[in-house]
Amino acid sequence: MRPRKRPAVPRLRPPYRATPLLRRARFQASSRREASSHDLRRRESRRHWWRNFGRRVRVAPRRARRGRDALRLRPRRRRAHGAAEVLDQLTHCNCRVLTDRLQFFGGIGGRREVMEDGTELRFDHGAPYFTVTNDEVAQVVGGWEARGIVAEWKAMFACFDRATGKFTDFEKEGSTKKYVGVPGMNSICKSLCSEDGVVAKFGVTVGKMDWLQDRSSWSLASLDGKDLGNFDYVVATDKNVGSPRFSGLTGRPPPLDLSLFPRLSVMVQDIPVRPCFALMVAFSEPLAMVPVHGFSFNNSDSLSWAFCDSSKPGRACVPPNRQSWVLHSTAEYASKVINHIGPRKPSVDALAKVAEELFREFQATGLSIPQPIFMKAHRWGGAFPAIAIGGDDKCVWDKSMKLAICGDFCASPSIEGAVLSAMRGASKIMGCLNCPSGL
Structure with a gap:
């Protein structure tokens, strides 16, 4: 049986006006046929307009037609x-x-370095990790963790006494949950x-x-x-x-x-700040005499912390046995250097001298620190607020x-x-x- 052909809806031309009955028939006929892209854009724009009516905002239709709400804060362009x-x-x-x-x-944090042989190295030369105690922040970080933006760094930490040459105050793994960005700390801002x-x-x-x-x-x-x-x-x-x-x-x-x-x-x-120098070093083999992934320094004039950056989740080293570390100087050492060289961006020679001094202090720990395959210093002039x-x-x-x-x-x-x-x-x-x- 052949399907019944729907009667065509008459379309009137000006100056005639369509009656309510004809307008209703037109609407029913247009709703039965497949909507064109133009119709969809008009409906979407109208829906956004009515939903935000009275809020002193206007719709940006080009973004709305892509399925996203793009609202201006005020009618004028701000x-x-x-x-x-x-x-x-x-x-x-x-x-x-x-x-x-x-x-x-330039970009969003993190540090990318390329060695002479073309090998690419990445360092978290700023904050090595972060912890959470506030419930509001914990909710946000939980969402980041569910999306794979951050992950827990299950690492063991300790304190190294420069005077005795021994590790003390070992912190058990998982006692305080430490988060890191994946694959780098800058992943949070990128997301x-x-x-x-x-x-x-x-x-x-x-x-x-x-x-x-x-x-x-x-x-x-x-x-x-x-x-x-x-x-x-x-x-x-x-x-x-x-x-x-x-x-x-x-x-x-x-x-x-x-x-x-x-x-x-x-x-x-x-606002008073605490300056700091960060030393990025890479080794061709793991540091055998360092039993932890991060440690603070006691009785050191120039070093405050050391972190094994390559041990964080989502980091890849080529070859696999290579290790990268980040060392942070004390605020006193950094202040002394900055007072000497000035507040402007330090020269390459000045940073090379800082790198040598910090690495000598690292080797003086007696932990059999080998010569690195890469070494570079970076200055944080005011990254750490004091108040x-x-x-x-x-x-x-x-x-x-x-x-x-x-x-x-x-x-x-x-x-x-x-x-x-x-x-x-x-x-x-x-x-x-x-x-x-x-x-």
């Missing part, structure tokens, strides 16, 4: 400005976030920067931040004077945003003129200027402190946008 630590919460608030950092040269709706820019240094009172927004410019646009909110994660230390590093005034913001100047003008300025809020927040200052220097000098500070700063912004907080 964006929230933040760093990687606050992206996860802000993207859950359906806000389009452009990420940048006041001093973010946050790859979230939907996030635009990450590298190699751009914010050189000037101007508050536009009449527009209630921020105008940002790069260090070379290039206009970076206007933004509703600014999240600063660099402790030198208003510090004279920025001038010592770049030869230019700090991005934020604290003379215009007296309340902030008391808190963020000059926390955030108080109970764990961040510095100015609602009238829509400015949040977050970082480990606001909560505690650790990765956990940085994450907690970022979560509190993101919650402040989401409260202004009437978005639910939490992940």
